[in-house]
Amino acid sequence: MNWQWFHRLGSPRWFYEKTTGWLPWIALVTFSLMIVGMVWGLAFAPLDAKQGNSYRIIYLHMPVAVLSMAGYYAMAIAGAVGLIWRMKMAFIVMVAAAPVGAVMTFLALVTGSIWGKPTWGTWWIWDARLTSVLVLFFLYMGVIALQQAYQNRDTADKACAILSLVGMVNIPIIYKSVDWWSTLHQPATIKMVGESTIDPSMKYPLLIMIAALYLFFTLAVILYTRVEVLRRESRTQWVSDLLTQAANKRR
Amino acid sequence: MNFQFESLAELLAMKGHGPFVWSAYSISIIAFAYLIWTPVKSYRDMVNRELKKRSREENAPD
Numbered sequence: 001m002n003w004q005w006f007h008r009l010g011s012p013r014w015f016y017e018k019t020t021g022w023l024p025w026i027a028l029v030t031f032s033l034m035i036v037g038m039v040w041g042l043a044f045a046p047l048d049a050k051q052g053n054s055y056r057i058i059y060l061h062m063p064v065a066v067l068s069m070a071g072y073y074a075m076a077i078a079g080a081v082g083l084i085w086r087m088k089m090a091f092i093v094m095v096a097a098a099p100v101g102a103v104m105t106f107l108a109l110v111t112g113s114i115w116g117k118p119t120w121g122t123w124w125i126w127d128a129r130l131t132s133v134l135v136l137f138f139l140y141m142g143v144i145a146l147q148q149a150y151q152n153r154d155t156a157d158k159a160c161a162i163l164s165l166v167g168m169v170n171i172p173i174i175y176k177s178v179d180w181w182s183t184l185h186q187p188a189t190i191k192m193v194g195e196s197t198i199d200p201s202m203k204y205p206l207l208i209m210i211a212a213l214y215l216f217f218t219l220a221v222i223l224y225t226r227v228e229v230l231r232r233e234s235r236t237q238w239v240s241d242l243l244t245q246a247a248n249k250r251r
Numbered sequence: 252m253n254f255q256f257e258s259l260a261e262l263l264a265m266k267g268h269g270p271f272v273w274s275a276y277s278i279s280i281i282a283f284a285y286l287i288w289t290p291v292k293s294y295r296d297m298v299n300r301e302l303k304k305r306s307r308e309e310n311a312p313d
Contacts, residue, residue: 038276043262044252053265057275064279099289103282111275118271201252216283223290230297243301250298 010087012229013238019222026219033212040205048202057115059205063213065108068136069171071101071217075143076168079161091157092232094164095147096224100217102140108133120184128181132174139167153232 008014041059048055075097082090112130113123124130143160150156178187189198196203233239256262265272 040252042272042276043254043256045255047255053268054271056265056268056272060275060279100286103286107279107282110278114271114275114278118268216286220286220290223287227290227293227297230294234297243298244305246298247301247305250302 010085010089012089012092012233013236015089016226016229016242019226023219023222026215026222030212030215030219033208033215037205037209037212041209045202045205046199051119054115054118057111059209061108061111061115062206063209064104064111065133066210067213067217068101068105068108068133069174070214071097071104071221072136072139072164072168072171074217074221075101076161076164079164082157083161088232091161092228093221093225094143094157094161096221096228098140098143098147098160100220100224102137102144104213104217105133105137105140109137116184125184127183127185128177129174129183129185132170132177135170136167136174139163139170142167 037059042056045056045059047053075094078090078094078097081087082094109130112133116125117123143163146160146163147156150159177183178185190196190203190206198206230239230243263269263273
């Protein structure tokens with residue numbers, strides 16, 4: 001098997017140069033899907049028989065919640081790759097994923113809270129689902145704080161990777177919390193195995209929004225990764241050349 | 252697939268759920284913009300530092 005791509009992926013410069021051309025395309029597809037999904041979900045999807053219009057928050061709430069967990073996996077796996085293969089690039093991606101995942105988790109909590117008020121009659125309740133997601137938010141904040149707590153970058157990277165990996169135990173708890181404990185939160189409506197309990201007319205915009213959020217997450221992580229690459233490689237010739245070129249254009 | 256509301260005013264009101272739905276969407280859009288803007292701003296700051304560094308070097312007496 002040819003492993004050249006794996007080694008290339010480990011090069012911050014290669015990553016930076018490669019993604020420059022991708023960004024406009026990813027951005028175009030992301031925002032097109034987002035606009036279609038939002039307009040469809042807000043204005044064209046049928047009314048929910050029990051929840052009325054408030055259910056339209058699902059088109060944001062569920063995708064950001066999915067990404068808060070998928071993003072955590074991405075961050076932890078990047079950390080593991082960094083620890084195992086001592087790959088510079090993996091730690092950079094891990095550091096870049098933390099703020100994006102934290103914002104996704106924050107949004108899952110806030111949109112959920114706003115949806116909870118008209119549906120459950122309360123903004124917040126200390127039940128299993130909501131509390132475990134709050135723990136997820138604190139885990140992200142922990143990784144961000146830990147990154148800044150160390151003088152030595154290598155130590156910080158390793159500590160963050162270990163915290164991310166340990167925190168992974170929380171993800172299946174979040175996922176299964178609605179089945180294990182009694183909670184106000186409704187169970188999953190879209191299932192990998194078996195029938196979904198959501199009507200197709202409501203499901204399609206939801207699937208579009210999930211795809212849009214996955215792409216958005218990718219886009220944001222690439223942007224954060226590129227800045228982190230420039231920061232960490234700031235003493236190299238290629239970064240100095242790149243910034244000089246950009247500065248020349250500005251004048 | 253049909254437009255679910257009689258008018259734009261009804262779309263905004265959402266039978267009383269408007270404030271909840273629209274605030275959830277507004278907060279999310281602001282957060283998405285923040286996630287794009289923050290790295291772009293960091294990049295601009297780096298280029299600006301480079302510009303400053305060079306103007307210092309050019310103005311420095313030999």
